[in-house]
Amino acid sequence: MQYQGVLKKMATENLDSVQYYLDMKSDFLHMNQLINKTISLSFVGYECLNCGSTEPIYRQGFCKSCFFESPRVADWILRPELSKAHLNEEDRDLAYEKEMQLQPHIVYLANSSNVKVGVTRKSQVPTRWIDQGAHEAVEIVEVPNRYLAGITEVALKEHVADKTNWRKMLKNDIEDVDLNDWKDKLKPFIPEETKEYFIETNKETNISFPVEKYPVKPKSLNIVKQEAYEGKLVGVKGQYLIFEDETVFNIRSNEGLALNIEVKK
Template identity: 70%
Template structure:
């Protein structure tokens, strides 16, 4: 059985363990059901997630021209402190920016390879934590817009990491942390204008990923360079497919690629 479609990040369902779905235009794959099966991934072509053209993907699933034009790839996406919709100021598309920026946002702590601080829209909890491969996470601040979340993250980055070590996360070299204690430890460093949004009483969320075997030395699959790869799928964590031979494939990092996926 072979399925073809353009890659976008896997959809997920919060359960024990997490359920993963690869959604194509005409097909829908429950990836959990493919665990312990041999699959083949074959690169077919590019398909920009904005214009749909067969042009090399630059970043985030967009070709270079679209990346620098669409509001979904503006700087405030990666750097929420640059958000300006609350001031009525346009970056690329004020309507889109208001829709995304002017809604409840969460500043959180997540533990995937280490404790890190991050920002996400409230409606993206716990999806954001799943995508990062965090085995535990906790909300620390809930604010009404992206800008306030961004300045909080910037302030806390001086005291806690803001990046995940993907190799350590995939190897499952993790230690449990008391995220409630971390939250209290970081509270004094939250900006004054955000103090009233601090979440006083909550507990951490624990996540379980469907992994039969963690890679000892994860190797990242470059499907464009390799063109085709076959292997036995043994795990799903973050947005990664984990194979028996320690090869790993980051689905999200390959958005905008059209692939064939065959179940052998």
């Protein structure tokens, strides 16, 4: 069967194994059902996720003008400590910024390629951890706004990583650790402003991904440059499709690309 649509990050459900769904406009592809099937991908063009422009995607699914103008990709998204809505100060769109920033946020530890600290809206737990390919995660603090989460992350990343090594994550080159142990070790470094929000007792969340075979030497597919690719899907982890020949395709980093997808036997 053939499908055409514009890539957006896959929707997920955290069941016994994560369930993945790819929105292709007229159809939702349940990616778990496509494992062990041959899939053909071909590049069609671009469509900005914000304005619908067919100009080349600049970053994060947005054309260049939208990337520098839309509040959906402002600096405070990647750097929460730059949030200013709690001060009633506008960056690009104060109403949007209040909606996004002035809600409960979680600072967490996740183990994907290594133990890392991160920030997400409470409503995005455990989606954020799934998207990062973490097999275990735990909340450290729950704060009422994004700024407080940001300054906590800045303080803690002096003592623990804040990035995921995508190759190690995809190779499943990981080890189980006691994240609550890590949490207790990091507690003294939490800023004074957020110490009262420390979560004393909670359990790790464990996540299992639908992967039949992990790549030994994952190689990333550039579908724009290559234009077309065909391979047998053997797993999905994070936002990556994993193929039998060790090619991997990051749906998230290719948002805004229009593709044809053909599912074969």
